[in-house]
Amino acid sequence: MTPAHPPSLADLATHWQLDPGLALLALAALALYGWGVRRAGRGRGWPWTRAAAFAAGVAAALAALCSGLDGYATELLSIHMAQHLALTLVAAPLLVAGAPLALALRTLPRGGRQALARLLRSRVVALLTHPLSTWTLFVGVILASHLTGLYEAALRHPAVHAGEHLLFLATGILFWLPVLGIEPIRHRPGWVGRTLYLLLAMPAMGFVGVVLSISAHVRYPSYVAPARAMGVSALGDQHAAGALMWAGGSILAAALTAWISWSWLVREEARAVAREAYVDGAR
Secondary structure (H helix, E strand, O other): OOOOOOOOHHHHHHOOOOOHHHHHHHHHHHHHHHHHHHHHOOOOOOOHHHHHHHHHHHHHHHHHHHOHHHHOOOOOHHHHHHHHHHHHHHHHHHHHHOOHHHHHHHHOOHHHHHHHHHHHHOHHHHHHOOHHHHHHHHHHHHHHHHHOOHHHHHHHOHHHHHHHHHHHHHHHHHHHHHHHOOOOOOOOOOHHHHHHHHHOOHHHHHHHHHHHHHOOOOOOHHHHHHHHHOOOOHHHHHHHHHHHHHHHHHHHHHHHHHHHHHHHHHHHHHHHHHHHHHHHHHO
16 A cells, blocks of 8 residues: 655665565574674684674665665656665675675585585686676666666566565676675676776666656656656656655665775875885895
């Protein structure tokens, strides 16, 4: 049933409908990761920052899929857009920063480590995780899902809607792997390449935002009736969604780009200091 007014931030935060399957999957992921962290603690240990990032990523994915962001996603396009951004630009990079595959390679029994290592060295995985492939998949999904009939189909069919969310999260994880991950994938760009990789993804998100913002008609008819019931203009909400996609996505991606660039500068400075110390010690 469509609410009589647009949701507030409190509504989005408190309107939870926890899916049992997703809850069990999240608990299983956290339990397995925690088991790995415990095993890693017996040796060199595992950085708490990566464990915190993975837990936050799981929490962000659950929030995107079970909170008011999902409950109101079929009522207002702006809410649905925020949900997509939460999956691709918040949950996905946090999960990648948690480096679950690197943890598995350190802590699995020998047979499991060998099998996982062989899989990561395979040609299929090498192709799938190549920066050109991950960038193309991410940008392609963003464009195809918002500018074709797929978006309207997702609003009308729950199975398509669930598949759309899975696609966003999966391509988001693949997109961030070459940038943030420490997983032993075959192709990983340098710091300059990573910055360009992110910067070149922004125009695609911005293009979708501009299309939605300047459109003179409602692109997704399924939003007309719910918006009217809440006393909201569906076209105005669409323009707000476009602005969110254009500005919010670009700002967050730019912030991550700046963070990566800063990390590179800090690392290079540390290397320079180490080299100077080595030279001074050799004199």
